[in-house]
Amino acid sequence: MVVDGLELALESAPHLDFLVAGDEAQLAPLLAAKSRLTSKVDLIHTTDVVRDEDKAAQALRGGRQSSMRLAINAVGDGRAQGVVSAGNTGALMAMAKFVLKTLPGIERPAISTFFPTRRGASVMLDLGANVDCDAENLVQFAVMGEAFARIVLGLDRPTIGILNVGSEDMKGHKAVREAAYILQHSTDLPADYTGFIEGSDIGLGTVDVIVTDGFTGNVALKTAEGTSRLFGHFLREALKSSLMSKMGAVLARPALNAFKIKVDPRRYNGAMFLGLNGICIKSHGSTDAFGFSNAVHVASDLIKSGINDDIKAHFQRITRVETPDDGIEAPQTADAKDPHA
Amino acid sequence: MVVDGLELALESAPHLDFLVAGDEAQLAPLLAAKSRLTSKVDLIHTTDVVRDEDKAAQALRGGRQSSMRLAINAVGDGRAQGVVSAGNTGALMAMAKFVLKTLPGIERPAISTFFPTRRGASVMLDLGANVDCDAENLVQFAVMGEAFARIVLGLDRPTIGILNVGSEDMKGHKAVREAAYILQHSTDLPADYTGFIEGSDIGLGTVDVIVTDGFTGNVALKTAEGTSRLFGHFLREALKSSLMSKMGAVLARPALNAFKIKVDPRRYNGAMFLGLNGICIKSHGSTDAFGFSNAVHVASDLIKSGINDDIKAHFQRITRVETPDDGIEAPQTADAKDPHA
Numbered sequence: 001m002v003v004d005g006l007e008l009a010l011e012s013a014p015h016l017d018f019l020v021a022g023d024e025a026q027l028a029p030l031l032a033a034k035s036r037l038t039s040k041v042d043l044i045h046t047t048d049v050v051r052d053e054d055k056a057a058q059a060l061r062g063g064r065q066s067s068m069r070l071a072i073n074a075v076g077d078g079r080a081q082g083v084v085s086a087g088n089t090g091a092l093m094a095m096a097k098f099v100l101k102t103l104p105g106i107e108r109p110a111i112s113t114f115f116p117t118r119r120g121a122s123v124m125l126d127l128g129a130n131v132d133c134d135a136e137n138l139v140q141f142a143v144m145g146e147a148f149a150r151i152v153l154g155l156d157r158p159t160i161g162i163l164n165v166g167s168e169d170m171k172g173h174k175a176v177r178e179a180a181y182i183l184q185h186s187t188d189l190p191a192d193y194t195g196f197i198e199g200s201d202i203g204l205g206t207v208d209v210i211v212t213d214g215f216t217g218n219v220a221l222k223t224a225e226g227t228s229r230l231f232g233h234f235l236r237e238a239l240k241s242s243l244m245s246k247m248g249a250v251l252a253r254p255a256l257n258a259f260k261i262k263v264d265p266r267r268y269n270g271a272m273f274l275g276l277n278g279i280c281i282k283s284h285g286s287t288d289a290f291g292f293s294n295a296v297h298v299a300s301d302l303i304k305s306g307i308n309d310d311i312k313a314h315f316q317r318i319t320r321v322e323t324p325d326d327g328i329e330a331p332q333t334a335d336a337k338d339p340h341a
Numbered sequence: 342m343v344v345d346g347l348e349l350a351l352e353s354a355p356h357l358d359f360l361v362a363g364d365e366a367q368l369a370p371l372l373a374a375k376s377r378l379t380s381k382v383d384l385i386h387t388t389d390v391v392r393d394e395d396k397a398a399q400a401l402r403g404g405r406q407s408s409m410r411l412a413i414n415a416v417g418d419g420r421a422q423g424v425v426s427a428g429n430t431g432a433l434m435a436m437a438k439f440v441l442k443t444l445p446g447i448e449r450p451a452i453s454t455f456f457p458t459r460r461g462a463s464v465m466l467d468l469g470a471n472v473d474c475d476a477e478n479l480v481q482f483a484v485m486g487e488a489f490a491r492i493v494l495g496l497d498r499p500t501i502g503i504l505n506v507g508s509e510d511m512k513g514h515k516a517v518r519e520a521a522y523i524l525q526h527s528t529d530l531p532a533d534y535t536g537f538i539e540g541s542d543i544g545l546g547t548v549d550v551i552v553t554d555g556f557t558g559n560v561a562l563k564t565a566e567g568t569s570r571l572f573g574h575f576l577r578e579a580l581k582s583s584l585m586s587k588m589g590a591v592l593a594r595p596a597l598n599a600f601k602i603k604v605d606p607r608r609y610n611g612a613m614f615l616g617l618n619g620i621c622i623k624s625h626g627s628t629d630a631f632g633f634s635n636a637v638h639v640a641s642d643l644i645k646s647g648i649n650d651d652i653k654a655h656f657q658r659i660t661r662v663e664t665p666d667d668g669i670e671a672p673q674t675a676d677a678k679d680p681h682a
Contacts, residue, residue, distance in 0.1 A: 165559040199563025203571035218506040222540025227568040230544035238600035245596030252589025259579035
């Protein structure tokens, strides 16, 4: 899949060169069969791999000769400008953080990607790197997400929203309310903070950048993917249900294909680990060559963009806003006596 | 909308009688125009209302003569067997909890509803009543959700999953890992706990009952609704894109209509506040008469089912399992040194 994906990526980006880390005995025959790749690919041979079931800490300690680690090392020592992996997300983040380090001012990197909405496309982060997040983390995600939206989506001044259970100020838990306060009171943000948004705003494209913790973001992204697949399944079933509907589907086939391409998750494959001192892209593990080639394009575009210099410059400019000592207004509770009810 | 909804509900459930709380000056003419309703509806007159922007605590203190409170009071003193409201969710929960109290053993009620999946339908809770949840809350949601799935979906032995960012035991935050431990080690659960599930499992119908905190559940539900609407929007655009596709859509219209009915959110309108000592159903605020009539049917079905006696009986049987003193295995982290990285 990876070798096929590289060949596809070269079709629209013939200037790319690749270092491929893996078992030469497996890779050499695959590469030899693709004449266009031979002059474009150098191998980094290793037989050690990080497995999907490995824990991040374990991969970090034990996987020093793994293909994943050697690929990241190539970015660390300047032989490569970016790394793309379809492997274990936790291990990739741990190794990339260890080798590349985070950008100054960033506590924790976040996983970010863009996806289709009614208004075009939006960016969401974090998508799973950080299960627990405080307000400061969310604010950092907002600044990084703004740079990502500006550069990847080509927007002048992206809008930012924080994902919550309602749009009123008093909704949600402590981290989102404090992060909202900081974003509302920061005067030197490079973007427009527009307030809280709800899950239904994701598909509407209400904002360009959706800020959330890694737990909620991961669930939201996978729920949206699952709902798309469910919808597609119901639609196919409906169109197969009668002779008339089958004939209708034949007439509408070009339109239905265009629709299919529009919602094809492979087109949006390639999530960036934002906040690292280097370009690191995570491809879906179960994607195909087309999806992988898109992840390679994301890497290539981000390398060209200078996104990390952009993020660094913004963090130097931002004045830190602290939340008031007496805290933000308490959340709406179902029981006046018990703040947790 | 409410009066039209009651008329619709009577069509398939002519045995129902209604108490309607609200302004007689507004309601009487609406009811007079529906001859079928006059013998079926008694009015509880009040001009006070809970507004959407009211905080729960404020509504609880100040709204003692509001239509919402008077409707709940009618359940509390036995004049009604259940209450349906399309109003302010937080206020409805606060008032219902105050008037009806929770069932023995239940700390916090949860909002639950069912929705379509590839395998039929599933139940999810909490959908927004509890922004922060600990393991014990999640376990209580599992037991209540099981009863809801058994009764509403007619399942013998529903399966239960906890919504998480991955299926491995070490994934997720403390509350989900501890709740999983308790469910795994409880021998007297009336359901099968199958483990962690991800957002993509919701549409697949991997489990019958999806347990989650109110923040994540609310985002997941609204993300799924938003994605459905986005998908529908893209599909309509595609089918309007050419003469051929328009002709195709005409031929496939009955199939497309059947599909539309299948994913119509109005069919799934009516979320139950599970864990209260009474039947309390929340209708979407923006639904129409058809959606509201479905919420009335959910109330009627649950009243007949005796769901609260069922939940009470299960809580009496369950042996409490405690998590081990040394805690559950630590989460997978992106940095071995920092448990929050």
